[in-house]
Amino acid sequence: MSDFKGRVAIVTGAASGIGKQIALRLAAEGAIPVIADLNLDAASAAAKEIQALYKDKSGADAFAVAMNVTDEAQVEKGVADTVAKYGKVDILVSNAGIQIVKPIVDFPFADWKKLLAIHLDGAFLTTKACLKHMYAAKYGRVVYMGSVHSKEASKLKAPYVTAKHGLIGLAKVLAKEGAEYNVSANVVCPGFVRTPLVDKQIPEQAKELKISEADVIKHVMLKDTVDGQFTTTDEVADAVLYFAGASSTALTGQSMVVSHGWFMQ
Ligand code: NAD
Numbered sequence: 001m002s003d004f005k006g007r008v009a010i011v012t013g014a015a016s017g018i019g020k021q022i023a024l025r026l027a028a029e030g031a032i033p034v035i036a037d038l039n040l041d042a043a044s045a046a047a048k049e050i051q052a053l054y055k056d057k058s059g060a061d062a063f064a065v066a067m068n069v070t071d072e073a074q075v076e077k078g079v080a081d082t083v084a085k086y087g088k089v090d091i092l093v094s095n096a097g098i099q100i101v102k103p104i105v106d107f108p109f110a111d112w113k114k115l116l117a118i119h120l121d122g123a124f125l126t127t128k129a130c131l132k133h134m135y136a137a138k139y140g141r142v143v144y145m146g147s148v149h150s151k152e153a154s155k156l157k158a159p160y161v162t163a164k165h166g167l168i169g170l171a172k173v174l175a176k177e178g179a180e181y182n183v184s185a186n187v188v189c190p191g192f193v194r195t196p197l198v199d200k201q202i203p204e205q206a207k208e209l210k211i212s213e214a215d216v217i218k219h220v221m222l223k224d225t226v227d228g229q230f231t232t233t234d235e236v237a238d239a240v241l242y243f244a245g246a247s248s249t250a251l252t253g254q255s256m257v258v259s260h261g262w263f264m265q
Helices: 017-028 040-058 072-086 109-137 158-181 196-209 213-221 233-244
Strands: 008-012 032-037 063-066 091-094 140-145 183-190 255-258
Touching: 008 017, 008 072, 008 109, 017 032, 017 040, 017 091, 017 233, 032 040, 032 072, 040 063, 063 072, 072 109, 091 109, 091 233, 109 140, 109 158, 109 183, 140 158, 140 233, 158 183, 183 233, 196 213, 233 255
Parallel strands: 008 032, 008 091, 032 063, 091 140, 140 183, 183 255
Antiparallel strands: none
16 A cells, blocks of 8 residues: 555545545545545544544554535635645545436436536546645645446436546546646546445435335345445555555556446446
8 A cells, every 4th residue: 555644635525425435445544534524513523533442553643624616716715725734745535425316308407517516526626626735745646436327327317427427537637737746647537335325315216216215225226236236435446545655657547447346347
């Protein structure tokens, strides 16, 4: 594993689920995760939990910032506060996201725009805010949280699939623009992970598809995996830390699918 000691890593949406596990794992390696989340109370609780677990062991600090990733001023402030406190930002994990399921024919335009804003505007704004510091330091590792839905489609998820495909485009452009500054960009693409985001969808999909919740899990979510297993937050964190700790930019622009074989490239 790479040396994360002293690395400052902004992780958006890190108060819950996958982002929180990424923050925990970074701290375990000695990095300083900045928990940037809409939900400041939960972000502060996660930062406290991380400090209690790792401050003595790895020396890791953790910092909570209130950040709605769709709000440019809040994003700029969260990044500026991080740099004011720690002097730099080495890693960005753009992870905040939501899910809304509906067929296209019924999809409210407002929900389409909301979902695209969180996933795409959020990735753009956080990247832009971090880049000036990364370029100045000639170091940066940017990891976007994609999905199998960055490469594959499912019914009911038009804006999510659209946004997750879009992140691959953003990462490829950043890979080109960031190269001369030693800034890499990658996308991690998980299959279904049992987090609040997925727990909320199970009854919603059951209702839309007129099947039971057990059938949503077995015959929709895990149908194409090789082992009928959910992907875990730790398995996703493994892939994120692999890219975030890369010692060179050789892998820049690449995406990695972590899905128990649901999608094979
Ligand atoms: P989650 O609901 O557990 O956590 C999402 C976090 O994002 C929450 O803490 C929430 O407060 C935060 N958030 C939401 N909107 C925000 C905003 N506008 N600004 C800042 N923070 C905001 O979800 P999760 O399952 O951990 O999902 C994390 C990421 O992983 C998302 O991008 C999601 O699309 C992606 N993903 C999840 C799965 C899965 O099966 N759970 C699979 C593939 C990809």
